[in-house]
Amino acid sequence: MTAPLRLGTRRSALALAQSQMVADAVAAASGREVELVPIVSEGDVNRASLSQLGGRGVFANGLREALAAGRCDFLVHSLKDLPTAQPEGLVIAATPPREDARDVVVTRDGTPLHALEAGARVGTGSPRRIAQALRHNPRLDIHDIRGNVDSRLARVRDGELDAVILAAAGISRLGGELGGLRAEALGLAEWPTAPGQGSLAVETRADIGADTLAALATLDDEATRAAITAERTVLSVLDAGCHAPVGTHASIADGDLRLRAVVYALDGAHRIGIDRTVRVEPVRAEPVRAEPVRADPGYARETGSGNGADAADDGGLIARAARIGREAARRLLERGAADLVPRESTT
The missing domain is CATH 3.40.190.10 (Periplasmic binding protein-like II)
Structure with missing residues (x-):
């Protein structure tokens, strides 16, 4: 046997x-x-x-x-x-295949993150989420927490916290039950998540x-592997830990790979970001709905021609995705990202 x-x-x-x-x-x-x-x-x-x-x-x-x-x-x-x-x-x-890459804010009454009152107690253990939350609402009282999904939700339900920030995919994989709480999904255009999230x-x-x-x-799933390769290559080149205040999201649609990467100051006061859209060979898009990318101060926006090095057939889609991530990280470093990211040699 x-x-x-x-x-x-x-x-x-x-x-x-x-x-x-x-x-x-x-x-x-x-x-x-x-x-x-x-x-x-x-x-x-x-x-x-x-x-x-x-x-x-x-x-x-x-x-x-x-x-x-x-x-x-x-x-x-x-x-x-x-x-x-x-x-x-x-x-x-x-x-x-990747699930929903977004973060969600879970509250008792559905109040959006930006509308939470001054001093509202928001729980998260992620430096990236802390920086993003303070950038969206600097009046928040952030609580550095650990624990599983159920224990974090319980702290909101019991009134110890007013909100927690969690990964949408984790909630989904546990059945999506919030026990009467309300979730606000945070769009990836304004709130890119951890490399590989979902x-x-x-x-x-x-x-x-x-x-x-x-x-x-x-x-x-090739499209998922390409997207997470681009995202994680950014993190690797920045020499940042996997819990550093870096948000990235890549997706493939209609033969284009779109990568957004943002580096945050720990207090959320500053950020440096870049968007790159590069033509790659057509593959099945990841199963996450596309979102429009809006003009945004602090972002560099670039489009690859599809005829140069980014689209060269030098090893296939995954090699191309890695190169796109390296180039995005290089340009972030040129714009001062190293001054914001805690360096890690063990990522």
């Missing part, structure tokens, strides 16, 4: 839910049973704020150690928590069996 494949996952309700989704898909593709192997990560036991933990892979390192040691066969990560440097001997075998990464060992690797590869 063939042994089941072992999927390493964090123990949180969200991690287990999204891992089970992947497990079911891999089981269908491979014809083998897939069992979940819960693993404790540093981020699950270290209660320091994300701004203190920085980009050290605290949600990934323990899982990767278990994978390298052979205690599991593959992993499922929330891509936004994954450092950009790929460990030797491990590979990202698949990036399934995406999952399926990681395995480079020497895993060919049949297993082929089964994992069936989950891969």
Whole structure:
């Protein structure tokens, strides 16, 4: 009898839910049973704020150690928590189709973020979200919080906080139930999110069996991989941690890759941003609705011709996406982004 494949996952309700989704898909593709192997990560036991933990892979390192040691066969990560440097001997075998990449503000009565009164208590542990929230409403009282989705929602429901900011994809993967609370979706044009937000990464060992690797590869979505490659390349070139105040979002539609990247001061007072639209080969667009990009002070706006280096056939769509991300990061650095971003050498 063939042994089941072992999927390493964090123990949180969200991690287990999204891992089970992947497990079911891999089981269908491979014809083998897939069992979940819960693993404790540093981020699950270290209660320091994300701004203190920085980009050290605290949600990934323990899982990767278990994978390298052979205690599991593959992993499922929330891509936004994954450092950009790929460990030797491990590979990202698949990036399934992306879900909603937006953030949402959850309140008791549906008051929009910009209309919350002075001193309203808003909870988030993300330096990027803190900077964006203060930029949209500098009167807010930001509370640096940790915890799972349910515990954060409970703090709003119980009146301890007036609002929390969460990832739309996480709420969706947990069934979308808010227990009577109200959610305001924040448009990506004005509120770009963490590189890779809404995406999952399926990681395995480079020497895993060919049949297993082929089964994992069936989950891969090229448009999603291209978009998150552009986003994460920006973060890598900026040498910023995966919880730095950097917002990026890329999408592909009608043969164009559009990338928006913004670097924020920690207090939200300043930002430097860039938009790039570059022609790439037509592929299926990611399943997230397109939003208009509005003119915005502090942004550079550029359009690639599609006939130059950006569109050259030098390795395909993913290589092109990486180059677009590198160029966007280079121009952000030229405009002073290094003065705003805490540098990390371990992303």
